[in-house]
Amino acid sequence: MCNKIILCAIKKIEIKFLMLKYPFISFLKLIRIENLIIIAATQACMKYVLFSPFNEFSNFTPFLFTVSILSTLFIASAGYIINDYFDVKTDKINRPDTVVIDVTIKRRLAMILHIIFNIIGLLLGFYLALKAHNLKLILIQIISIVLLWFYSTHLKKQLLIGNIVVALLTSTIPLLALVYEYNLLGEMDSITMMFIGSFCKKLAYIVLGYSVFSFLTSLTREIIKDMEDYEGDKQTGCKTMPISWGMITSKVVVFFLIIITIGLLLLSCFKFYKDEQFVFVYYVLGLIILPLIILMVQNLKGKISRDFKTASLVLKFVMLTGIAFTFLINHLSYLV
Numbered sequence: 014m015c016n017k018i019i020l021c022a023i024k025k026i027e028i029k030f031l032m033l034k035y036p037f038i039s040f041l042k043l044i045r046i047e048n049l050i051i052i053a054a055t056q057a058c059m060k061y062v063l064f065s066p067f068n069e070f071s072n073f074t075p076f077l078f079t080v081s082i083l084s085t086l087f088i089a090s091a092g093y094i095i096n097d098y099f100d101v102k103t104d105k106i107n108r109p110d111t112v113v114i115d116v117t118i119k120r121r122l123a124m125i126l127h128i129i130f131n132i133i134g135l136l137l138g139f140y141l142a143l144k145a146h147n148l149k150l151i152l153i154q155i156i157s158i159v160l161l162w163f164y165s166t167h168l169k170k171q172l173l174i175g176n177i178v179v180a181l182l183t184s185t186i187p188l189l190a191l192v193y194e195y196n197l198l199g200e201m202d203s204i205t206m207m208f209i210g211s212f213c214k215k216l217a218y219i220v221l222g223y224s225v226f227s228f229l230t231s232l233t234r235e236i237i238k239d240m241e242d243y244e245g246d247k248q249t250g251c252k253t254m255p256i257s258w259g260m261i262t263s264k265v266v267v268f269f270l271i272i273i274t275i276g277l278l279l280l281s282c283f284k285f286y287k288d289e290q291f292v293f294v295y296y297v298l299g300l301i302i303l304p305l306i307i308l309m310v311q312n313l314k315g316k317i318s319r320d321f322k323t324a325s326l327v328l329k330f331v332m333l334t335g336i337a338f339t340f341l342i343n344h345l346s347y348l349v
Contacts (some may be wrong), residue, residue: 041096044090051102051180051332052089052186053082058339059190059223073190073197077144080137081193086247087134088154092161093242094127099165107318131158145196155187157182170251172258183229184198191220219342226276226335233270234328236263237312241321264312271309278302293341300334 032133060078064071073081097104097114104112114123137153160178168175239246239253240263247251255263285293304327311324 015239029044036117039113042111043094043113043123043135044116047095048093049086049089051329051336052085055186055227055336056082056085056190058336059220060194062339063219063342064190064194067194067198068256071194071198072144073194077193077197078190080141081189083187084134084137084141084154087130087137088157088161091127091130091134091158092165094123094130095162095163095186096169097121098127100169103242103245103249103251106248107242134158140194145193145197150192150196153185157185170246170249170253172252173254176232176239176254178231179235180228183231186223187220187223187227191217222277222281223335223339226274227332229270229274229277230328230332230335233267234325236267237321237325237328239263240267240315241318241325244318264315267312268309271305271312275302275305292336296338296341301338302329304331304334304335 056078060073061068086295098120101112101114102121114120135151135154137160139151142148142150154275160182164175164178168178236254240255240260242253242257243260246257254266258266278301282297282302285291306332308324308327311320311327315321315324
C-alpha cells in the first residue's frame with residue numbers, strides 16, 4: 014500500500030514536470046486531445062465506413078469532410094478551454110497536479126485561444142453551409158458554441174441540465190456526417206436511387222442508433238465524473254446530482270442508464286442473431302455489454318474519487334469499441 018502511494022506521488026510529480034517543461038503537452042491536455050481523437054474517429058467511421066458506398070455519388074468530398082471535422086474539433090477545443098477557464102478553482106481541489114490554466118497557460122491566453130478557435134470553427138461551418146447551399150447549417154456551429162459557453166458558465170453547476178447538454182452535443186457527432194452527406198449528395202438517376210433507397214434508410218437507422226448510444230454513454234459518464242469530482246464541486250457551490258440527490262441516488266441513476274443501454278444493445282444482438290450474424294453478437298456481448306456490466310459493478314462498489322475515475326475510463330473504452338463496431342456493420346449481409 015505504501016509503495017502504491019509513493020509510485021502515485023512520483024507519477025504526479027513526473028506529469029507536473031513534463032507540463033512545466035513542455036508547454037505544448039499542457040496545451041494538448043487543455044484541449045483534451047484524446048477526446049478530440051475520438052470525435053474525429055467517430056466522424057471518419059461514419060463517412061468512410063458506413064457511408065462508403067455513397068462516396069461515388071456524393072459531393073461531400075474528402076476536402077469538405079476535412080473542413081467538417083476541423084470545424085467540429087476547433088469548437089470542441091474551445092469548449093474544453095472555456096470549461097477549464099471557469100473551473101480552475103474546482104480543479105485545484107479535485108485534481109491539483111494536472112491543472113493547466115494559471116500554471117503553464119495564462120488565463121488571458123486561454124481566453125484568446127477560446128475566441129480564436131470558435132471563430133475558426135464558425136468560419137469553416139459557414140463555408141460548408143455555402144457549399145451545401147443551405148445557410149441554416151451554420152446553426153449547428155452557432156448553437157454548439159452558445160451551449161458550450163453557457164454550460165461552462167452556468168449549466169455545469171446545475172442539477173442534471175448540464176449533463177444533458179453535454180450528452181446531446183455528443184449525440185450529434187455521429188449525425189454530422191449524415192447531415193452533410195444528405196445536403197451535399199450529388200444528383201442520381203432514378204435507377205440508382207431505386208437500388209440504394211432502402212440501403213439509405215437502413216444506414217440512417219444505424220446512425221440514429223449510434224446517436225442514442227452516444228447520448229446514453231455520455232450522460233452516464235457525465236454523472237460518474239460528477240461523483241468523481243464530488244468534493245471540489247461541493248466546496249465551490251455546485252448543485253450536481255451527487256450533491257443535490259446524494260451519491261446513492263446518483264449510483265442508482267447510473268445503474269439504470271447502463272441497464273437501458275444494455276437492453277437496447279441486447280435488442281440489436283437479437284436482430285443479428287435472427288440474421289445469423291453471430292460474429293456481431295459475440296462482438297457486442299464481449300466488447301460492449303461485458304465492459305458495461307463491469308462498469309455497473311464498479312459504479313455500485315465505488316467509494317472514493319479514484320474508483321469513479323476507473324469507471325469513467327471503462328466507459329471511454331466502451332465508446333471506442335462502439336465506434337470500432339462500424340467496421341463490422343459495414344459488412345452485414347443485408348447491407349451489402
